[in-house]
Amino acid sequence: MLFNSFTFILLFLPTTLFGYVILGSWRRKWAAAWLVVASMTFYAYWDPRYLPLLLTSIFVNFLAGRILANFLPNKTVLRRLFFALSIGFNLALLGYFKYANFFVATFADATGFDFVIPKIILPLGVSFFTFTQIAFLVDVYRSEASEAKLLHYILFVTYFPHLIAGPILHHKEMMSQFEQPETYRFNSTNLVTGCVIFIIGLSKKVVLADGIAVYATPVFDAAAKGQRLLMPDAWGGALAYAFQLYFDFSGYCDMAIGASLLFGIALPLNFNSPYKSRSIIEFWQRWHMTLSRFLRDYLYIPLGGNRKGSGRQYLNLFITMLLGGLWHGAGWPFVIWGALHGFYLMINHTFRAMKKNVNLDFSHFIGSAASWILTFLAVVIGWVFFRAESLDAAVKILAGMANIAPCVAQDDCTASIATFHQSSHAPPVWMWVSLLFGIAVLAPNTQEIMRDHLHGIARPARSAYFLRMPMALQTSRSWAMAVGTILALGLGCLSQSTNFLYFNF
Numbered sequence: 440m441l442f443n444s445f446t447f448i449l450l451f452l453p454t455t456l457f458g459y460v461i462l463g464s465w466r467r468k469w470a471a472a473w474l475v476v477a478s479m480t481f482y483a484y485w486d487p488r489y490l491p492l493l494l495t496s497i498f499v500n501f502l503a504g505r506i507l508a509n510f511l512p513n514k515t516v517l518r519r520l521f522f523a524l525s526i527g528f529n530l531a532l533l534g535y536f537k538y539a540n541f542f543v544a545t546f547a548d549a550t551g552f553d554f555v556i557p558k559i560i561l562p563l564g565v566s567f568f569t570f571t572q573i574a575f576l577v578d579v580y581r582s583e584a585s586e587a588k589l590l591h592y593i594l595f596v597t598y599f600p601h602l603i604a605g606p607i608l609h610h611k612e613m614m615s616q617f618e619q620p621e622t623y624r625f626n627s628t629n630l631v632t633g634c635v636i637f638i639i640g641l642s643k644k645v646v647l648a649d650g651i652a653v654y655a656t657p658v659f660d661a662a663a664k665g666q667r668l669l670m671p672d673a674w675g676g677a678l679a680y681a682f683q684l685y686f687d688f689s690g691y692c693d694m695a696i697g698a699s700l701l702f703g704i705a706l707p708l709n710f711n712s713p714y715k716s717r718s719i720i721e722f723w724q725r726w727h728m729t730l731s732r733f734l735r736d737y738l739y740i741p742l743g744g745n746r747k748g749s750g751r752q753y754l755n756l757f758i759t760m761l762l763g764g765l766w767h768g769a770g771w772p773f774v775i776w777g778a779l780h781g782f783y784l785m786i787n788h789t790f791r792a793m794k795k796n797v798n799l800d801f802s803h804f805i806g807s808a809a810s811w812i813l814t815f816l817a818v819v820i821g822w823v824f825f826r827a828e829s830l831d832a833a834v835k836i837l838a839g840m841a842n843i844a845p846c847v848a849q850d851d852c853t854a855s856i857a858t859f860h861q862s863s864h865a866p867p868v869w870m871w872v873s874l875l876f877g878i879a880v881l882a883p884n885t886q887e888i889m890r891d892h893l894h895g896i897a898r899p900a901r902s903a904y905f906l907r908m909p910m911a912l913q914t915s916r917s918w919a920m921a922v923g924t925i926l927a928l929g930l931g932c933l934s935q936s937t938n939f940l941y942f943n944f
Contacts, residue, residue, distance in 0.1 A: 440481050440485065441938065441939070442637075442641070442691065442695075442698070443644050443645050443690075443694075443929075443939075444933065445933060446484075448641075448930075448933075451477070451480075451481065452698065455473075455474070455477040455599075456701050456702065458473050458477070459473055459474055459477075459623075459702055463624060463625070464623075464625075467620065467623045471590055471591065471594055471617065471623075474594055474598070474599075474702065475590065475594050478594070478597040478598055478599040481599040482563070482597065482599070482602055485563045486560075486562075489562040489563065492536075492565075493562075493596075496529070496532060496568065497572075497592070497593055497596050497597070499525075499528060500525070500528075500529070500572040500596075501586070501589055501593075503521070503525040503528075504575060504576060504579045504585065504586060506521065507521065507525070507576070507579045507580055508582075508585040509585075513582065522576065522580045525576050526573060526576060526577075529569050529572060529573050529576075530573075532565070532569060533565060533566065533569045535559070536559055536561055536562055536565055537561055537565060537566065537769055538769045539556060539559055540558065540559055540769065541769035541770060542769075543556050564602050564603045564604065564942075566766060567601070567607060568597075568602065570607050570730075571595075571601075571607055571608050574607065574608075574610070574733060574736075574737060575595075575610045577737055578609070578610055583611070584610040584611055584614075586614065591614060591617050591618075595610065595613050595614060598699075598704070599698075600696075600699040601695055601699075603939075603942055604691055604941040604942055605695075605709060605727070605729060605941070606692070606706055606707050606728075606729035607729040607732075608707070612707060613704070616703075616704050621703065622704060623703070624703070626703055628892065629701065629703055631892075632889060632892040632893065635697070635889065636694075636696055636700065636885055636889055637693065637697030637698055638922055638926045638929060639693055639697075639885050639888075639925060640689070640691065640692070640694035640696075640697060640885065641694060641926075641929040642690070642925045642926075642928055642929040643689050643690030643693060644686065644687055644690030644691065644694070644929075644939070645932040645935075646928050646932050647690070648682075648685075648686040648690060649683075649687075649932065649935065649937055650871065651679050651682055651868075651871045651872070651875060652679070652937065654676065654871065655680035657676075658672055658673065658677075658836070659676060659680065659826055659828070659832065662676075662827065662833075662835040662836045662839075663827070663828045663829065665835070666835070667835065667839065668835060668839030670839055670840065670841075672839065673836050673838075673840040674839075674840050675868040675869065676836065677819055677820075677822065677823055677836060677840060678819065678868075678872045679868055679871065679872065680822055680823075680826045681819045681822050682871075682872060682875040682876070682879065683940075684822065684825075684826075684940055685713075685875070685879055686875065686879075687940045687941070688710060688727070688939075688940065689710050689884070691939045691941060692708075693710075693885045695709075696708075707728070707729055708886060709727060709728050709729050710725070710728065710884075711725040711728065711884065711886070713818075714815060714879045714880050715811075716811070717807055717810040717811045717814055718791075718814055719780065719783040719784055719786075719817060719818075720787050720788070720791075721814075722814060722818060723784070730763070734760075738758075738759050739755055739756065739759040742755040743755055749788075749789075749792070752788070753785045753788065753789075756781055756784045756785055756788070757778070757781035757782070757785060758781070759781070760777045760778065760780045760784060761774065761778050761781055762777065763777050763780075764776045764778065764780070765777060767825070771829075772824045772825065772827050772829065772830060772833055773824070775830065776821050776822075776824040776825045779820075779824065783817055783821075823836050823837055823840075
């Protein structure tokens with residue numbers, strides 16, 4: 440079930456909220472159980488055959504957490520062995536469903552051995568609920584978490600706002616909320632705030648992301664077919680996808696936070712205007728923030744972090760980003776994308792060290808602008824690999840962007856990007872790019888606009904610039920009209936909306 444669907448907005452969400460409020464006024468346990476049932480229904484709506492897989496993963500990890508917390512003493516070989524087996528179970532599950540076809544195909548290509556397995560369908564959200572539970576087991580092993588209530592653990596894993604595409608949750612930031620009595624009481628402020636954030640996210644997805652997608656898809660499809668691209672077409676397609684992915688993921692994050700606030704539960708901030716970044720390090724502090732946190736805490740630091748010299752630090756960064764790229768998808772373009780960002784981070788850390796040693800100052804306007812431009816271009820180049828169906832297709836687009844191997848005749852190249860879009864009434868791609876650039880880079884984000892209404896984990900650290908939602912939304916006619924207009928635009932575009940891009944990971 441998609442957030443950007445009439446089924447979710449008009450049926451599932453209001454029904455779930457109504458039952459939650461009614462049951463919460465009687466008994467908190469009933470409300471939590473209702474939310475679990477609703478979350479499982481939400482997941483099974485896509486394909487009920489994979490619900491047993493989700494439940495098996497939950498029960499195995501809950502039992503493993505209980506054994507680690509209560510029956511195996513610290514610093515024993517048996518405890519370490521059981522922990523390794525528990526993590527291995529999760530990695531095996533993820534490896535089979537997500538990477539088996541990729542590894543078999545790669546092995547066949549490398550050896551010429553014709554070995555084929557049946558096509559495995561990737562279960563929805565398997566990466567997210569697996570990483571969430573790996574983090575839980577690691578925290579239990581470190582004696583930083585434990586969970587005795589099966590109902591709350593099931594809710595922690597299956598909670599529908601995060602189940603399909605994140606954020607990746609930490610046990611400690613969610614379980615305390617499930618324990619609080621006020622979580623289960625109706626709160627009109629949370630209702631209004633959650634609805635506004637959800638509406639803004641909906642419009643980002645179905646109006647902005649889906650609106651510019653018609654310019655990105657044909658260019659990448661042309662490259663996949665082996666066509667050479669004119670420089671304006673290649674750049675137009677690459678930038679269109681960069682902003683499609685930005686507003687698609689930003690919209691989903693807003694909708695997840697907004698939907699969760701309706702139930703009195705604050706999700707962690709997962710997206711914080713990453714295209715405003717002036718370095719790759721800052722970009723990864725703003726893009727998919729809970730994944731960055733997971734990779735840092737459960738991979739980069741255990742590998743040694745920066746504790747064993749700069750050479751080892753750079754190797755750890757590269758390995759972390761390489762595996763982060765593979766986590767996003769089973770394909771060589773994702774591996775190259777991860778390796779590229781690992782290389783970016785190595786350069787970024789080297790430059791920071793050099794800048795500190797020679798006392799260079801890039802805080803002035805020219806230095807800041809140059810840093811932002813370089814970062815943005817590096818990210819866009821990376822997105823080409825992220826989106827391309829193959830390495831050959833990615834090279835075709837990059838060659839077009841660099842104007843390498845120009846066409847001998849017009850017929851050798853794809854037509855102008857203006858002929859690619861599906862609607863003759865759509866504005867040219869560069870108008871879309873300019874509009875979305877202004878919103879992404881110059882405007883405050885949703886959490887900054889709603890800062891005064893957020894009092895949980897999702898609240899941003901700094902204030903917005905000039906645009907702030909008033910504390911009493913119901914008394915502000917202009918804001919009410921603006922939100923109503925945004926809602927009308929979003930609902931009007933629902934019939935042509937598409938899947939969230941991160942549902943594929």
